[in-house]
Amino acid sequence: MNISAGELSYYWIWGTAIVYSIALIFIVRRVPWSIVLRERGIQHLLFGSAVVLILLWQLRAGVTDYLTIYFLGITTLTLMFGWDLAVLVGSVVMLVLTLLGIESWQMLPINLVCSILIPAAVSIMVLRYVEAKLPKNFFIYMFLCAFAGAGIAVGVSGLSIALILWLDGIYSWYTIYHDYAQYLPLIMVPEGLINGIIMTGMMVFHPDWIRTFDAKAYIDDQ
Numbered sequence: 724m725n726i727s728a729g730e731l732s733y734y735w736i737w738g739t740a741i742v743y744s745i746a747l748i749f750i751v752r753r754v755p756w757s758i759v760l761r762e763r764g765i766q767h768l769l770f771g772s773a774v775v776l777i778l779l780w781q782l783r784a785g786v787t788d789y790l791t792i793y794f795l796g797i798t799t800l801t802l803m804f805g806w807d808l809a810v811l812v813g814s815v816v817m818l819v820l821t822l823l824g825i826e827s828w829q830m831l832p833i834n835l836v837c838s839i840l841i842p843a844a845v846s847i848m849v850l851r852y853v854e855a856k857l858p859k860n861f862f863i864y865m866f867l868c869a870f871a872g873a874g875i876a877v878g879v880s881g882l883s884i885a886l887i888l889w890l891d892g893i894y895s896w897y898t899i900y901h902d903y904a905q906y907l908p909l910i911m912v913p914e915g916l917i918n919g920i921i922m923t924g925m926m927v928f929h930p931d932w933i934r935t936f937d938a939k940a941y942i943d944d945q
Contacts, residue, residue, distance in 0.1 A: 731830070731833065731887065731888075731891050731893065732891050735833060735887060735891055736829065736830075736832055736833060737832075739832040739833045739835070739836040739837075740832035742836055742840075743832055743835045743836050743840060746810070746840055747810075747814075750807045750810055750811060753807050754807050754808060754811065759808075768803070768804075768932060769804070769808065769812055772800060772803070772804075772812055773812050773815055773816050773819075775796075776796055776800075776812070776813070776816040777816050777819055777820065779793065779794050779796060780793050780794075780816060780820060780825075781793075781820070781825060782794070792881075792910055794913075794914065794917060795838065795842060795873075795876070795877050795880065795914060796917075796918065796921075797809060797813055797838075797839060797842040797843050797846060797876060797880075798842065798846040798868075798869065798872050798873035798876050798877075798914075798918045799869075799873070799918045799921050799922055800812055800813060800843070801842075801843045801846040801847055801850075801935075802846065802850065802868060802869065802872075802922060802933055802934075802935050802936065803925070803932060803933050803934060803935075804934050805847075805934050805935065806843045806844060806846065806847040808934075809839075809843045809846075810839055810840055810843050813838075813839035813843070814835055814839060817831065817834060817835055817838070817839060818831075833884075833887065836883075837880055837883045837884045837887070838880055838884075841876075841879060841880050841883050842876035842877060842879065842880040843876075845872075845875055845876040845879045845880075846868075846872050846873070846876045849867065849868060849871070849872040849875060849876070850868050850872065850935055853867050853868055859937070861926070864926075864936065865919065865922065865923055865926060866919070868922075868935075869915075869918055869919040869922035869923065870915045870916065870918070870919035871915060872915075872918075873914050873915045873917075873918035873919065874911035874912065874914055874915030875911070876914075877910060877911055877914040877915075878907050878908075878910075878911045881903070881904075881907045881910060882904070882907065885899050885900075885903060885904045
């Protein structure tokens with residue numbers, strides 16, 4: 724989901740651009756480029772994931788004149804590639820859609836932060852919390868990291884967009900809540916379900932595709 728109308732103040736646009744730029748510098752330095760450039764399989768997965776997202780993100784619905792919703796899928800990317808590569812893939816997809824005229828150039832920094840950076844950060848935080856506090860179990864990973872994690876991520880993403888619109892004074896909280904915020908739980912459920920189904924299939928048939936999933940720890944040692 725993202726902001727489709729260019730009505731926000733420039734300090735929000737420049738502020739999110741700075742936040743995203745700082746995060747991008749850190750990510751570029753963190754990505755294991757030697758492995759990515761050496762392994763053709765990883766390159767094919769990255770390219771295939773980007774193509775799938777480009778197609779899925781064009782299937783969207785306009786909730787209001789200023790907001791659109793669509794299947795996000797950032798949690799799946801984060802669990803597959805780690806949050807760093809997930810942000811890069813999502814950013815490339817957002818840039819392609821902007822070049823195609825589907826997204827707004829003016830809203831690009833805000834959409835990059837709210838629709839990609841924030842849900843990727845939330846997804847990895849849920850994963851780290853589960854790894855630290857709970858036993859390594861196939862079903863715990865599947866239900867909490869994939870299903871619940873995706874729902875929480877899209878919920879926080881949507882809430883961040885709502886708060887920006889409210890704090891900038893574009894719309895009153897009543898309008899935002901009535902037109903959008905109260906429907907966030909209805910968006911979270913299918914997001915969690917779709918991400919969970921995709922991740923479950925990969926965990927069963929292609930666990931080697933998932934960077935954050937240790938099949939030996941989650942399955943073999945049970």
